[in-house]
């Protein structure tokens with residue numbers, strides 16, 4: 409049997425399996441069928457949940473820097489940012505102000521203050537450059553909470569600071585950004601998980617408000633409050649990615665950060681293009697493969713890279729709700745387990761089964 413080099417680079421299966429565990433389980437399944445193959449595990453992220461872990465796994469001598477921040481519901485969160493050996497600080501919104509930190513959801517009041525506090529801690533440490541990972545947020549505050557932590561002042565018509573969260577933006581009369589802390593010498597790059605603009609039918613409120621618990625009427629309120637913020641800040645709200653993490657990208661752009669698609673920037677940092685150059689096959693995956701997956705998410709980014717390298721790509725997803733014709737083979741964990749609930753109950757088992765199934769199908773895929 410020919411020995412194959414298999415690059416296994418899934419995103420996290422959100423809420424069920426971190427990318428590291430998913431990659432390991434797929435690899436175990438593959439090895440149970442084709443034990444001689446060379447398996448290269450490169451767990452991925454797109455800027456959302458798991459981004460810090462992806463850098464931590466991939467960059468030797470990265471250091472976790474603990475920080476306690478005020479979570480999206482004001483509760484203290486024991487979090488961390490990552491210091492890379494070249495002096496870059498990686499700060500993740502999902503582990504400071506993320507959706508998974510909230511129960512119950514607070515679509516109107518959740519905020520990003522804690523993310524800004526973690527950025528502040530990295531600046532206090534003296535980082536040379538910042539990578540700011542955006543996605544998986546609980547809030548739709550346009551980044552106002554993070555900016556406030558970094559020195560911006562948002563006040564109402566009576567000059568009193570507005571309350572945190574999108575609801576507070578409803579009383580916003582003035583945004584004073586003059587007190588914002590300086591960017592580090594090497595600048596700040598936003599790694600965003602989506603390409604949505606801030607406002608409109610594809611914007612932060614309309615597309616991501618419902619997953620943060622907003623009703624239809626509340627989405628309209630979120631949109632109108634974001635519009636109020638956008639009128640007071642000189643950043644183009646239609647920029648692709650400005651709507652990432654409830655519009656936090658929009659706020660950080662006003663700070664002077666630059667915007668990059670998260671999956672590509674993280675893939676580069678992890679050395680995925682180089683790994684694919686010598687690969688026989690790529691396996692990628694995520695929790696739900698749907699229409700959004702095409703908008704800069706991990707599988708679509710890797711599919712393109714694999715096509716450029718002439719490497720067949722295979723997909724594993726918790727559920728498949730979009731066309732997978734571009735992949736040589738696609739496996740749905742829901743189909744393997746018998747139902748979505750069964751797949752979620754023991755995701756690693758289903759991922760191992762998917763890895764084994766892909767290994768059995770690889771000859772027809774190449």
Ligand SMILES: O=C(O)[C@H](O)CO
Nearest residue numbers: 543544545652653654
């Ligand atoms: O956090 C969010 O709103 C989504 O992940 C899109 O960035």
